[in-house]
Amino acid sequence: MSDTTALVTGFQDSGTYIHDDYTPAAIGFLPAELLLEIFAHCVANQPISPLTLRKVSWLWQKLIDTSPYLWQTVALADMNPDVLSEQQALLWRQKCKPLKFDVELDLEDPDHILPLLSPLLSSIDRWRTFRLSGKRTDEISVDQLEITPEALTHLHIFLHDYEQDDFDDDEPRISISSTSPDQTISFGLSVWVSKIPPPGINPPLRFVHVSIAEDAQIGLHTQPKYILEFLTSCPELESFYLSGWPHDSAVLRPLPVVNLPNLISLHLKSTCYARALLSSLNTPRLQNLLLSHLNVDFQLPSETPEEGDSEDEAGDFSQSPWSDQATGMGLRRLIKRCHPPIRILEMDFCDMRTKDFHYVFDRLHLLQDFHIVASDMSDRVIAMLRPVNEVNGVRVRLPRLQKLRLINCQQLSGKAITEAIAARVKWTDVVSPAYTLSEVIISGCEGVSPLDRQALSNELGPRLRT
Template identity: 50%
Template sequence: MPLSSTQPPTSTMELASPMQVLPSELLIEIFVFCTYNDAFFPLTLGSVCKLWRETVEFSPRIWQRISMADEGSIIRSRFLARTWASKSKPLPFDVDINAECADMILPLLAPLLPSISRWRHFTLTGEREEERTLLVSEEPATPCTDLVINFADYDSDDDETEGRATFTRQYPTSDRYTMTVWVHEIPASTILMPLDFTNLTIFECVFTGQHTHPLAVIDFLSVCPQLEAFYFWGWTHEDASLTTAPPTVHLPNLKTMTLKSTCMTRSLLTSIHAPSLTQLYLAHLNVDFQLPPYYSEDGDSEDEANDPSQSPSSDHATGMGLRTFLSRSRPALRVLEMDFSDMRTKDFRFVFSRLDVLEEFLIVASDMSDKVINLLKPYESCDSPVRVRLPNLKKLALYNCQRLSGDAIVEAVSARAEYTDANASSKLQTVSQVEVVDCEGFTSRHGQTLAKTLGNRLRLH
């Protein structure tokens, strides 16, 4: 039957879809509800039609839940994280991570760390479970500046994982967070992106035997170019040396470095280029066993001083590491502390001759001999009548140095103080404080003698 001439064409008779006539506010609410069950639903919604695509693209509320897992491509996860963080601006967002391997937590979260001030809720599932409400700050976005890496054995440590927090506020009212991860292995640079952390702490675990390799540490440092402070606390396992030169990692902003209880000292110092370093702390590096072979460099020859030591292998490693570090970086080091950490006499000579701006030198429980303390005395050289090593030294502290004789301490420090007192200038400082504590060869008689030169600059405990 033919259509009536008064009947409109079929196309104009079609009614608009109910979804097409919904107010945009209600449509957004429906889309937000959909994301509760599927965080990736915005991608599906945007492919339906032009209206939905525009609604999704320009509605930050629809992008407020970011979900990632350690399945599939880390590159895709990183892209999705950046997309959600960008499209949800300026609103806060929730972060859901499923990591069956705890080592993947940092790689997955890395793209979102610069936006942590917008995080509203953090949920972690997988090898470790955690749920936290974070502080949403109205201040300008600040990155997560501090990272702590702990080695953990999840098989034997299950009871302790409950109270662990990936993010903790640095101060009760601060919007700055410290990130802490517990790993089996340090994530490789190949699955990371450049990180903005300025402070890095790495703890090995002596209780479970969890540890890392120097190349893994060096590789991780290569993705932390903004570091200003690096703290490594290991334990003295014997398998931490190298037979070929490690790669060099450039840390132009590094100002403070601490290496404690590790046999990696030479490897780490040899690989790090840190021209801005001003403070170096070496602690508990002495070991009484032979370290594995290391590739040969200038200075590896025997010490002509032939001074005996209780830790000859680690003395050699520490000294060679410092030699390479100082030669490459040429830092304006102002503080050097060595606690149960030693070097050969030839290494002390090398180091003292290159630290022209060092202001504080502290050494604890050292096997250093009288030959080392004598290096602090003024000496004559071919190009100058008298020279002084460590010309800017203001504070000298000797604790538990049992091989030093009291006579050598008095002679070296008195000669130095008398000369620098008489010739102090902008390029030559005089000592302002000398501490001699529990050095067996230094008696009360030596203290009285030295006090005649130093006066109240001498501190004896």
């Protein structure tokens, strides 16, 4: 059985013809050219009609199968249970070669966009137009973009509550655009949906960059369970960005552990689910970790106690103790699971407990750039960067650290910063000059006086930046 035959029988159980070797007399004597014109009218009104017409006779099957222009409209609908998206997409793509084709989606539920489109994304270079109909209408002239499947690298998912639609009705719910105005080598697909697409999208999505943005603070929120399940459909993912809104909903469980072997960059912003997400990812190649605006001043839902959940023995001050613990515990689980080779760690309005900083600093041996903003970290934390005397000699935590940026860290004293950094560079400049500090930025830290800055400048010279 040929691939084409297999695809056709996927739609209809029987391969028998309505009339085996002849057609009704009036039509049977029509020339092929006129039959094809009739077929074209049928297809214009019902794009899926080639499947029915080709069953009438051997002659009709031959005419339809050798006329690519009859297969130039791939029409998919979420309300038609008899149409299997992947099978239909493969059949139409094959039959219309070498011509380009139009993609038409008739959706009662816009949340079905991605599952229906996924079989066609690998041939986006052959799309002429994309049309969305149903509750919403949109049209994109795809052929004008000159896009290739390899260039469709970014997926942006915006969670939007259609029941509270408060922006211009002309705003699109799906778009394809260049990721940069001045180039056409990378494109992004943006979709507005009310919930995260379900797991098991087939075929898997080949995007390497995915972002998910929750709606406004009073709008739609998602759950880490749904995010993680969706990420299983993105096996080639290299970067993931989540922008949420702080809310204290309980976490739905169980949570899957998601393997993302190619993930290089992870950015979590304004979410209370950092612990759940970080604890559920296996990212053995993660190099860039950005955690921003994770601090909250309210208590988060309780978690099953794990090693490290006990009270921080240091007892240091914090304005956000609950989120500090959540972030620290999530990072502990991530490091314990896969030992990611993190080289850049940025924490912007994001904090941890002193014991978590100790755990992390002892294990991120490849970290080169540490940037922290608005942290309540204490002098105990900055002192961890000093050389440590041990039985076997002297060592430093974060042995490859080259860039250190401390911004608006109000609990740090100038003395502690100066002593820790000065002691570190005196040792690393001699013992490991290739990995000594090359850039230090200290800004907005009220505990740092002009005298402290001068003392640091004497030690660092031009390496101390403003």
